[in-house]
Amino acid sequence: MAGERTGAVGTRIWTVPNVLSMLRLALVPAFLALIVIGDYVSALIVLVIASLSDLLDGYLARRLDQVTRLGQLLDPAADRLYIFAALVGLAANALVPWWIVVVIVARDVFLLVLGVVLANHGYGPLPVHQLGKVATFALFFGVPVIMLGLAFPVVEPVSQPIGWAITMWGAFLYWWAGIIYAIETARVIRIPRLAEEPRSDTLEQGGEP
Secondary structure (H helix, E strand, O other), X not given: OOOOOOOOOXXXXXXXXXXXXXXXXXXXXXXXXXXXXXXXXXXXXXHHHHHHHHHHHHHHHHHOOOOEHHHHHHHHHHHHHHHHHHHHHHHHOOOOOHHHHHHHHHHHHHXXXXXXXXXXXXXXXXXXXXXXXXXHHHHHHHHHHHHHHHHOHHHHHHHXXXXXXXXXXXXXXXXXXXXXXXXXXXXXXXXXXHHHOOOOXXXXXXXOO
């Protein structure tokens, strides 16, 4: 069966890692609601539980040879939704400016457009770039550090500048990764045109098609 042997990416839905990912997604509305009402301690507890389940489902997927296509979609989706929920909740309470929310959301809309362009040319999504992973991690770490100061005011003088520095750096890297995806998209959809040219110097020299 697909996904049952080491290294295979299966198509199964009901695996242990996927169920954990689904449960993590189900906690997003509760996480957002807790932030909006100002219960930052409970929101952080939910976030810790979600983060631990993220680590656990990744470990189980590899340990049980249950890496699936659905799991590969659910994990980054959950990370982004928690980032969005935290930013929207904090912005709703006037604790972060709305322009930060717009910047983060606009980047993912930009990637969605790139995905549509690739699909129209017969290509699937581009592989996740390492810089994109670093940017997502920075945001996923920076926003909770900001929340930590809201939950425990005694650490706010330290957590706020650190959290904001990491979050702003993450937002910059987020868009930097987006630009790299755009460049890669342009290169990929240009390949067929290069291949059709009768006397391409690149092809004659044995370069990348």
